[in-house]
Amino acid sequence: QSALTQSASVSGSPGQSITISCTGTSSDVGGYNYVSWYQQHPGKAPKLMIYDVSYRPSGVSDRFSGSKSGNTASLTISGLQAEDEADYYCSSYTRSNSLVFGGGTKLTVL
Amino acid sequence: EGQLVESGGGLVQPGGSLRLSCAASGFTFNTFDMNWVRQAPGKGLEWVSAITGSGGRTYFADSVKGRFTISRDNSKNTLYLQMSSLRAEDTAVYYCAKASAGRTLAALDYWGQGTLVTVSS
Numbered sequence: 441q442s443a444l445t446q447s448a449s450v451s452g453s454p455g456q457s458i459t460i461s462c463t464g465t466s467s468d469v470g471g472y473n474y475v476s477w478y479q480q481h482p483g484k485a486p487k488l489m490i491y492d493v494s495y496r497p498s499g500v501s502d503r504f505s506g507s508k509s510g511n512t513a514s515l516t517i518s519g520l521q522a523e524d525e526a527d528y529y530c531s532s533y534t535r536s537n538s539l540v541f542g543g544g545t546k547l548t549v550l
Numbered sequence: 551e552g553q554l555v556e557s558g559g560g561l562v563q564p565g566g567s568l569r570l571s572c573a574a575s576g577f578t579f580n581t582f583d584m585n586w587v588r589q590a591p592g593k594g595l596e597w598v599s600a601i602t603g604s605g606g607r608t609y610f611a612d613s614v615k616g617r618f619t620i621s622r623d624n625s626k627n628t629l630y631l632q633m634s635s636l637r638a639e640d641t642a643v644y645y646c647a648k649a650s651a652g653r654t655l656a657a658l659d660y661w662g663q664g665t666l667v668t669v670s671s
Contacts, residue, residue, distance in 0.1 A: 492657065
């Protein structure tokens with residue numbers, strides 16, 4: 441199972457909005473609404489930010505939102521804040537009964 | 551609030567074996583499916599394995615199939631990963647993670663702090 445495709449890095453200024461994309465295939469992202477997004481700060485464990493494409497766990501800021509179109513899922517962060525600087529990973533359930541992650545996107549808040 | 555604490559990592563020679571443990575607390579362990587996810591130094595996340603709440607079904611990444619075994623002891627609220635025939639490319643921080651209700655291979659909402667496995671001679 442090949443990793444989902446994410447851009448390596450993205451940046452934005454405080455207050456701006458950014459979008460991170462995650463491209464898979466019809467066997468994973470496009471075939472199921474089981475896309476999740478995780479935030480990971482250096483040296484820390486990942487944190488679930490979005491699940492089932494667009495749902496936020498309790499306690500996650502509504503500045504984080506998710507969507508999907510075809511084989512590509514997206515994570516949008518609005519009103520960028522310094523603490524949003526982290527690595528972001530998408531994941532998807534796959535047709536072969538496995539879980540696949542994206543390669544990760546490093547978000548820099550300028 | 552749930553908590554997961556991994557243990558058992560360390561240095562092991564290529565071809566060797568190691569068993570990781572993950573102690574769970576703060577939630578009804580036997581009702582949730584569990585996963586192992588690893589992260590090689592400086593690299594991204596890689597899913598390794600999953601097990602249903604009852605332990606009746608298990609899932610493995612192709613990269614570890616036949617070498618790793620996942621199990622759980624619901625009486626001890628503990629998840630295990632038995633690793634054998636270890637290779638240098640298995641070197642990583644290994645995280646245990648809980649799946650959200652009704653899911654197995656999705657929405658991992660609690661994560662441990664990770665335990666480092668180093669495979670080297």
